[in-house]
Amino acid sequence: MVGDDMVLLDMLIREKGFISGEAIAERLKVSRTAVWKKIKTLRGQGFHIESQPNLGYCLISCPDKLLPVFIKRELKTDFIGQEVYYYPVTTSTNVLAKELASQGAREGTLVIAEEQTQGRGRMGREWLSPANKNILISLILRPHLSPIQVSYITMIASLSVVKTIEALTPLESSIKWPNDIMIRGNKVGGILTEFSAEQDQVVYVVVGIGVNMNFDPTIYPEIAYSATSIYLELGQEISRLKFLVGLLQEMEKEYKELQAGKGLLIVKEWRNSLMTLNKEVRVVSEQGTLEGMAEDVDEHGALILRLASGQQIKIYTGDVSLQMNKA
């Protein structure tokens, strides 16, 4: 939906009552039949629009969807989210975004789904989300980074989620190494970063962000005790659109800082948002299970673990759980 359609929607939203087809036709410089066709398109997208022979059209309600037309009305960014691919239902926004990126899609391109049939978390795990309830997006970025620095992108994505929660709600969230967003010990969001690179230069990064918004995870037995949502924590629904716009604006701000060479400041800020440090943790990785004190992270985000033997090791990938009995 672009140009004319957005102007039409703007008119309908601003007008509190009915607006005549004639007035619309005049403003858009199109025929009355063309106006009627545009109204039909909007209705198809879930807009409830009444029509009366002598009065014209009146917008009764907007669909609870993250339509590009809504985003464009609100978003103040230079490039992130300026190009939007919107899907009521798709396999996985990351899969689509990777295809678009390899075909040359420009930096900042946003892929949104209301529902995913093959939503994934890290390590190929399922990411559960009913339709029209949460935020399921992927962003295409083309940073000047070496592959070793791609973790910066995961860091700014998770920081942006934390900051957006902080800006729009009274909730406190933190980051569980390496890429989960947590509220009171339960998972409210996650980041899935995938990328394509040459030996020493990233070609593109696709960063997938999932945030549980107006969704009740307690009705799904498989995640009832590990997941939460903004709705569940707050006791009320909040505007997904407002959250998404805030998140994208925050992402752009952080990304610009990263590209301006402030990577180490970002690591520091990310480190301060980690709930994982100075705690006894258990790490399950391909190399096996390790237990120890999570002492720090290095400049690329690797976890520095102190084993009971006193030995210090770096962990690049794995699942962390806190050892609550020792904490």
Next chain:
Amino acid sequence: MVGDDMVLLDMLIREKGFISGEAIAERLKVSRTAVWKKIKTLRGQGFHIESQPNLGYCLISCPDKLLPVFIKRELKTDFIGQEVYYYPVTTSTNVLAKELASQGAREGTLVIAEEQTQGRGRMGREWLSPANKNILISLILRPHLSPIQVSYITMIASLSVVKTIEALTPLESSIKWPNDIMIRGNKVGGILTEFSAEQDQVVYVVVGIGVNMNFDPTIYPEIAYSATSIYLELGQEISRLKFLVGLLQEMEKEYKELQAGKGLLIVKEWRNSLMTLNKEVRVVSEQGTLEGMAEDVDEHGALILRLASGQQIKIYTGDVSLQMNKA
């Protein structure tokens, strides 16, 4: 070309003179017409096969091409090169291999081109090669590596080229950091490693290998003073097929060692083949031009440079040239 076609070619190669169409039909359990069609296919691929009404068929010469049928006859590997995509001419073997890999092609899949219309080196540079003269291949690998370890793949590819040159010729070659193969100061081959990854796990690596074989680079002004070839150094042509088979077998051996956890041994061996160390070098990188002593490489292959100020810095990407006046 598989199954029947390979058996037919085997029969023609073993038979010193003519072999009757009847004998072939009997062996392959097909009709005489089917035999004639297979002969036609071979001719289309450049095999010169004579036919005489009462004698049958006689193989006069084979095309000077790296046909899969030739490779399969010689290659002793478990997976590298067991699946082959062969193109007389294509855009770029790395581009094709990335497409195949993202569609699920299995580990070890080999893409061969006799000629590339968009051959590339690192950083998007052109890779010049006339048809049917050199080795232009890409391999698809699916190693258990984190993105930070992908340099191992470049290392085993360059080591394999050096070892194959050593095994088949009296020539001495060495590696110019990070990915060029050199003979007497000129470039004889290069590696272009590209990969797709999640944050902490490689999904696939495509390693492109180009080696100048039976080619005279001195007739191309743009590379006359920087490139060389096996032919130019040796004064005679050598079998591209033999070289390719040796290279693939060496690659598989090194790759198995890497996956068995011998990465650090590979770095050590690669380091010993580097011509770049303990020399005054100039490095041109995105960060600008730096001069200093190339003291060492780290465990991921990054170059450790000692500046005139005494400061030690690590370089992950760049072009190195030796400062011959100081060497």
